[in-house]
Amino acid sequence: MKEWFKNEDLWKALEPFLFSEKRIAAAADEVxxxxxxxxxxxxMVLDLCCGIGRHSIQFAKxxxxxxxxxxxxxxLEKAKAEALKEKVEVEWILQDAxxxxxxxxxxxxxxxxxxxxxxxxxxxxxxxLSNIFRSLKSKGFFIMDLMGKEIVAKMYRDTxxxxxxxxxxxxxxxxxxxxxxxxxxxxxxxxxxxxRHMHLDHWLYSGQELKRHLExxxxxxxxxxxxxNGSEYGISSNRLIIIAQKD
Numbered sequence: 001m002k003e004w005f006k007n008e009d010l011w012k013a014l015e016p017f018l019f020s021e022k023r024i025a026a027a028a029d030e031v032x033x034x035x036x037x038x039x040x041x042x043x044m045v046l047d048l049c050c051g052i053g054r055h056s057i058q059f060a061k062x063x064x065x066x067x068x069x070x071x072x073x074x075x076l077e078k079a080k081a082e083a084l085k086e087k088v089e090v091e092w093i094l095q096d097a098x099x100x101x102x103x104x105x106x107x108x109x110x111x112x113x114x115x116x117x118x119x120x121x122x123x124x125x126x127x128x129l130s131n132i133f134r135s136l137k138s139k140g141f142f143i144m145d146l147m148g149k150e151i152v153a154k155m156y157r158d159t160x161x162x163x164x165x166x167x168x169x170x171x172x173x174x175x176x177x178x179x180x181x182x183x184x185x186x187x188x189x190x191x192x193x194x195x196r197h198m199h200l201d202h203w204l205y206s207g208q209e210l211k212r213h214l215e216x217x218x219x220x221x222x223x224x225x226x227x228x229n230g231s232e233y234g235i236s237s238n239r240l241i242i243i244a245q246k247d
Contacts, residue, residue, distance in 0.1 A: 003119070004199060008072055008073065010200075011072045013196060013198070017162065019051070019054070024052075027055050028058050030055065030228055033229055034143055034228060035062070037143070037225075037243055038108060038243070040141070041063075044065050044067070044105060044108070045106065045108045045110070046067050046106045046108070046109040047066060047110050049069070049070055049115030049116075050069060050092075051079070052079050052082065053078070053083060055110060056068035056079065060086075060088035067093060067102075068091070068092050068093070070095075073094055097111075097115075097128065098119065098128040101131040101134055101135050104134075106136055108141050108143070109132050109135060109142045110142075110144075110145075113145060113146075116144065117202040118203075126216065129217040133217045133218040139245065142219070143242070144240075144241070145240075146205075147238075148206055148207050148233075148237075148239075149180065149205055149206040149209070151239070152183065155238075157174070159171065160172050166191075168189065170187060170188070171188040171190070172185060172187050173186040183201070184201050185199065185200040187199075210240075210242060214244050220245075224241070225240075225242070226240070226241065228241055
C-alpha cells in the first residue's frame, strides 16, 4: 500500500494551508537566522523535503549552491517556476528524502516545518539521520525544525479548524497513539458542498529522543533551541530547533 505522504492529491489540496503568503514571506528571515546560527556565508546546502522551495530559493539568492529534494512532483514544479522567476539556480531532485545521500558533499543540511517522522517504521527515520550525517562535510551543520513531543503535549487539542479567504474550511482531528509515540491526524477539507477526508500519521519525538538518535547517527555536537533566533528550548517554546554539527 502506498505511504500516505506519497499521495500528490493530498499535498495539492493542503497547499493553501501549508504555504500561506505569510509563511512564504517568512522564509527570508528564517534563512538569515539559520546563517546566524551556523556562521555560514557560502557553500553547498541540501534542503530535504523542500516543498515549494521557499528556503532553497532564499539560500540560492544568498549565493549558496543548493539542492532541493522532495517526493512531491507538483511542489517541485512550483519550486522550479519560482526559481526561474527569481533568476536563481537550484538543483531540484524528485526523490524520497529518507534515501538521499551524497557522502561528504554538503556544508549545511536543513529539514524544516515538521518534515520528519512520516514513516511507519522508525528505522526509516534513523536511516534518514544517518544519511544526513554522511552527506555532510566535516564541520558541516544540520538544522531541523519541528514540533517536539513536549510542544504537542502542551498545545494539544482534539479538534481545531481554520478557514481560508475563499471560504475553504480545514478541520483537524487529532488522536495520540502508541503511548505518546505517534499522532493520528484526520483532516477534513470542506468547500461549498465538497468534503474531502485525509489521514496523516507521524511519529512524535521529544528533544532528548531526537538528540539520542542524532548521536546514534554520528553527531556529537547537538543543541536544542526553542526558535531559530536561538532562544532556549523550554516550556514557552512553540518549535523545536535542533542544530547538530559533524566533527
